[in-house]
Amino acid sequence: MQSMAVLIDTNILLNYITNREDKYRNESIRIVELCALGKLNG
Numbered sequence: 461m462q463s464m465a466v467l468i469d470t471n472i473l474l475n476y477i478t479n480r481e482d483k484y485r486n487e488s489i490r491i492v493e494l495c496a497l498g499k500l501n502g
Contacts, residue, residue: 465501466491 468491474480475488482488495502 463499463501468495468502 471482472484472488472491475482475485476492479485491500491502494500
C-alpha cells in the first residue's frame, strides 16, 4: 500500500517541536508520528 503525500504547515511542526498549547496539538503530533512511521509522506 502506498503512503499518502501531505503538505505540512509550519504550525504543525511548531506544535510538535515546542509542545505549545494549541487546539490542534494532538493532531499535529499524530501527523508527525505517521510521517516517522512511513504511513504519510510529508
